[in-house]
Amino acid sequence: MHDLDALKAEAKRLLEEGVVEMIIGFKAGDTPLHPQPAFFKTPEEVDQLVYNALCQNNLATYLTRFPKTLKIGMLVRGCENRSVNALVFEGQHPREALYLIGVPCEGIIDWRKIVAQAGEEVISVTEQSDNTILVESKSGFFTLEKNTLLHESCARCIHPNPVSADIVIGELLPEGDPALAREQVAAFAELSLPERYAWFRQEAERCIRCYACREACPMCYCEECFVDHISPRWTESGTTPAGMQGWHIVRAFHQTGRCTSCGACERACPMDIKMTYLTEKLNEDMRQKYNFEVGMDTTTPPPFSTITLDDKSRFVV
Amino acid sequence: MNLILKKDQLNHLLNSWRQDYEVYAPQALQNYTHFLPLQDGFELAFDKAHNTRIPPKALFLPTSEALLKFTKFGGYEQVPLETAPRIIFGIRPCDAHAMTMLDTVFEQERYTDPHWKARRDATLLVGLGCHEPCQTGFCTTVGSGPFNHAGLDAILTDLGEIFLVETLTEKGEQLFTQLETATEEQSKQASEVQQAAAASMPIAFETEGLKEKLDQNFDSPYWEEISRSCLGCGVCTFLCPTCFCFDIVDEAQRGERVRNWDTCMFRTYSLEASGHNPRPSRVERTRQRLSHKYTHWVDQINQIGCTGCGRCVRYCPVGLDIRAMLRKASQLPSEVAHV
Numbered sequence: 130m131h132d133l134d135a136l137k138a139e140a141k142r143l144l145e146e147g148v149v150e151m152i153i154g155f156k157a158g159d160t161p162l163h164p165q166p167a168f169f170k171t172p173e174e175v176d177q178l179v180y181n182a183l184c185q186n187n188l189a190t191y192l193t194r195f196p197k198t199l200k201i202g203m204l205v206r207g208c209e210n211r212s213v214n215a216l217v218f219e220g221q222h223p224r225e226a227l228y229l230i231g232v233p234c235e236g237i238i239d240w241r242k243i244v245a246q247a248g249e250e251v252i253s254v255t256e257q258s259d260n261t262i263l264v265e266s267k268s269g270f271f272t273l274e275k276n277t278l279l280h281e282s283c284a285r286c287i288h289p290n291p292v293s294a295d296i297v298i299g300e301l302l303p304e305g306d307p308a309l310a311r312e313q314v315a316a317f318a319e320l321s322l323p324e325r326y327a328w329f330r331q332e333a334e335r336c337i338r339c340y341a342c343r344e345a346c347p348m349c350y351c352e353e354c355f356v357d358h359i360s361p362r363w364t365e366s367g368t369t370p371a372g373m374q375g376w377h378i379v380r381a382f383h384q385t386g387r388c389t390s391c392g393a394c395e396r397a398c399p400m401d402i403k404m405t406y407l408t409e410k411l412n413e414d415m416r417q418k419y420n421f422e423v424g425m426d427t428t429t430p431p432p433f434s435t436i437t438l439d440d441k442s443r444f445v446v
Numbered sequence: 447m448n449l450i451l452k453k454d455q456l457n458h459l460l461n462s463w464r465q466d467y468e469v470y471a472p473q474a475l476q477n478y479t480h481f482l483p484l485q486d487g488f489e490l491a492f493d494k495a496h497n498t499r500i501p502p503k504a505l506f507l508p509t510s511e512a513l514l515k516f517t518k519f520g521g522y523e524q525v526p527l528e529t530a531p532r533i534i535f536g537i538r539p540c541d542a543h544a545m546t547m548l549d550t551v552f553e554q555e556r557y558t559d560p561h562w563k564a565r566r567d568a569t570l571l572v573g574l575g576c577h578e579p580c581q582t583g584f585c586t587t588v589g590s591g592p593f594n595h596a597g598l599d600a601i602l603t604d605l606g607e608i609f610l611v612e613t614l615t616e617k618g619e620q621l622f623t624q625l626e627t628a629t630e631e632q633s634k635q636a637s638e639v640q641q642a643a644a645a646s647m648p649i650a651f652e653t654e655g656l657k658e659k660l661d662q663n664f665d666s667p668y669w670e671e672i673s674r675s676c677l678g679c680g681v682c683t684f685l686c687p688t689c690f691c692f693d694i695v696d697e698a699q700r701g702e703r704v705r706n707w708d709t710c711m712f713r714t715y716s717l718e719a720s721g722h723n724p725r726p727s728r729v730e731r732t733r734q735r736l737s738h739k740y741t742h743w744v745d746q747i748n749q750i751g752c753t754g755c756g757r758c759v760r761y762c763p764v765g766l767d768i769r770a771m772l773r774k775a776s777q778l779p780s781e782v783a784h785v
Binding site: 158159160162163164165166167168185186190191241245249250251267335337338339340341343344345357362365366367368369372396397399400401 | 476477478496499500509510578580581582674675677678679680681684685693695697698699700704706707709712713714759760761762763764765766767769770
């Protein structure tokens with residue numbers, strides 16, 4: 130549960146005092162399961178601010194849309210804060226032009242899990258103080274345990290707290306257990322090669338190439354994505370197995386040392402495709418081999434973003 | 447003609463159709479439902495009022511398909527068309543209605559798409575009306591309805607233990623020759639269910655004068671407002687039963703000319719070879735998406751190009767809701783100042 134009044138008060142103060150020109154947060158959606166990202170430019174507009182466990186987008190994805198001179202305030206959870214840091218490192222917005230309102234995050238609810246239990250016709254969703262969610266749907270009232278509804282990325286989250294916010298509203302939470310993140314990676318690695326390939330195919334080949342995963346990801350901000358290149362063509366254009374596999378594998382690879390495990394890609398996917406098992410493996414490798422986690426600050430370069438003249442692999446320089 | 451189909455006879459009937467047709471019906475796939483061909487021991491998943499995740503347009507306009515193959519020395523050969531007779535069973539009225547709109551695109555007098563036409567001609571549509579309409583749907587607002595007949599060869603109404611079958615075409619009638627005729631009482635009961643379903647759906651937005659408002663406000667800040675949080679992905683258009691845009695690409699390595707789904711929500715859709723893009727941002731692309739459905743279709747066929755299935759509402763990753771966008775549009779000024 131978040132202290133919405135305190136969040137609103139801080140957001141209003143920032144706009145009133147001219148600290149920022151715009152606040153990126155959430156507002157109520159037109160359906161109870163889907164709050165919408167929102168952009169507030171006046172203190173009055175901030176009255177519309179909502180913040181709850183159904184706010185499923187990584188707001189950092191909007192950062193690259195605005196001029197670097199615009200002073201932006203943003204509500205950030207652990208993953209969002211790290212995404213912002215990664216973007217600052219990549220020169221996408223100066224840290225001085227940002228004011229981060231940090232919110233310790235208890236995890237995002239996967240609305241599909243609510244629908245699976247309460248039916249699609251959900252009328253209202255209320256977070257209760259005892260870690261349960263009261264759902265009213267056409268089929269009746271349901272009291273659901275919040276922990277059972279969390280999105281998978283959130284259930285294994287390592288850093289729920291903002292790492293470098295300008296202010297933190299709410300009490301800091303205990304850090305997550307990296308062993309949980311490892312578990313999933315290890316379980317996948319234990320499968321035989323044909324089993325892993327079958328899993329990969331089953332997920333990748335449901336893709337309709339709508340690129341919701343790309344657009345939801347803060348780190349996918351290329352003006353021209355590799356799939357849109359005409360010459361050279363890096364991967365097949367259609368929903369052939371080669372085209373879909375090509376997209377999923379290269380998308381994941383481009384995230385090496387850049388992905389903050391926020392899971393926004395999976396939450397955006399209209400075909401319920403699992404994607405984070407690929408990026409989580411890369412993230413685990415980054416931790417194991419390079420002792421690196423992206424976005425913990427704005428200055429440490431990701432291992433694959435560094436080039437030194439004494440690099441062992443001469444092909445780089 | 448109104449007939450009675452007992453629910454426990456349904457599988458038997460579907461199996462009898464399988465002798466002569468490939469029968470597609472909604473079946474579970476992962477966490478959603480999908481139109482898949484019936485196999486032995488099939489399990490239907492059509493008890494919910496909701497639609498399949500991917501609209502049935504994909505059975506006529508596949509996400510990707512090869513149109514021709516290149517041969518050596520600059521030649522090419524057509525890819526043979528599969529035109530086995532098919533029945534799509536359990537299609538919802540909104541999706542069937544959408545097929546009739548797409549026919550106006552793909553079966554024009556001067557330009558008929560041979561793939562589309564061959565598949566349409568080979569396919570019968572047996573609909574299942576929505577006695578419990580879905581919350582995100584708004585079919586009655588846009589001139590369709592939970593028991594709309596457009597495009598269907600027959601439509602079923604769920605009456606508990608039985609379905610009431612209304613055959614709507616001669617071909618549809620042929621499919622149900624073994625069934626008993628419905629009593630007057632049963633027909634009356636079905637018509638009550640149908641009316642109650644339609645009556646339970648609120649009007650989502652005002653359509654009267656909407657086209658004019660959108661036309662007159664082409665340059666309004668409204669478009670920027672409604673598209674601000676849009677991610678620019680293809681969810682709304684790819685899952686839309688009336689969206690039909692495609693791109694034709696030569697896959698040189700495969701030696702194929704392929705047709706892929708495309709969408710006006712993508713930057714590359716309107717990008718010209720010169721580098722100029724007449725729809726440079728999500729603002730213009732959102733305007734295109736809404737205007738196509740709510741003004742251009744109206745100009746062209748005098749129908750709104752949306753059947754209110756609600757998929758775009760349910761699956762938008764940022765919770766954008768076309769109903770709210772159009773409610774807002776109806777508040778726009780009717781007259782804009784002349785420059």
